[in-house]
Amino acid sequence: MPVSCSAHACTNRRQRDGNIHFFSFPLKNAERNQLWINAVGRKGFIPTKNSAICSSHYVASDFKINPGGNYRLHLNDTAVPSVFSVIAGVVGAQKPQYEIWGNTVNVASRMDSCGIMGRIQVTEDTAKILMAAGYDCECRGPTYVKRKGTLTTYFVRTQYDQKSK
């Protein structure tokens, strides 16, 4: 049976000998299933047993073994899809404005709305990328993020941290 990815704007389909793997929604685990639904961020979306998310929406640490081989990939029990593309377009006829949409935009907005004045809050995935690039990040710990549940977030350390205290 053909399986296409449930992520918004993703056109990946299951192919014979394809490098893309598909993961069914964790329907039997309501709490985890809800995290996946929130991550996908599609209004009114209810997954069925045929709904799946393709491997391009997970980070390396979500997999039990590294992706890339021809073997069956397995996700960690706590894995939640987190990599989604941004959709861009122009809205408005009178005063056209360039806009972007997508889960990435929603999460960035939540990082702002539940942050602390004068500090830069980022998700764990972003912190990992920043730390690998030499930035100093401080773990804030589990932080409640509206419609996303509890996420581990980080503050990026900057030269202005001391001055604001």
Ligand SMILES: [Zn+2]
């Ligand atoms: Zn996909």
